[in-house]
Amino acid sequence: MPAPRPLDDVACRTSFARFRVASIVEGIALLVLVGIMTMRYLVFGGDAWFTSTSHFWEQVSSVWSPIHGLIYMVYVVLGFDLWMKMRWGLPRMLLLMFFGVVPVLSFFGERWTHQKVESDLALRPTLEDEARGA
Template structure:
């Protein structure tokens, strides 16, 4: 009995999906850094009563405005990560790792590079629909 041949990946669709993921990864990284900066200003620098009371209210307003925006950006990041994960047919732990990249400040930038390397490695090793059109070297 022979081992079943894995279904080939669609390299063109994967590369398009990765381009969307890359954009979302950078957007999420920047949005998360902005959110962390706002939280530092709100709770660290201008927290409490006294001299900075009006400034504290300003940072509270900024925080209440930016937090939902960041939430939407993260949800878009999650959807695009899921799309790439499905197209690459990666394992569940890889999906969880992609989600984690968007939660820790600055990690999305490094996670994007790591994901790109893994994707390229997998595309070299696994069969794709485009192999018949352009044989690998």
């Protein structure tokens, strides 16, 4: 059985750095969206007294929701890029996407992914190992 192709250490770390930023931005954007939706539906949504305030939160929601959607799509693309460079299995890609769906989970998922990247780069052959002749 042939040896697995070595990972490109620099490309993997660069891809993870981009994913790390996207995880933090996605986590913040999702928390903002949850706050907006809470204000819109739970705090001001059902009371006729606050119709102007409720209208304000509808406006904010209609602006922020597509922005958050775009941020999530960038997060998924950068997660896919990391997944490809690390040559992980499909369940790990699905897990990376899931981290961006649950509020606050992207922060924990980023830490977990960082540990997985570091351990995989330490255990699996890399181009740097090949260049050093190890």
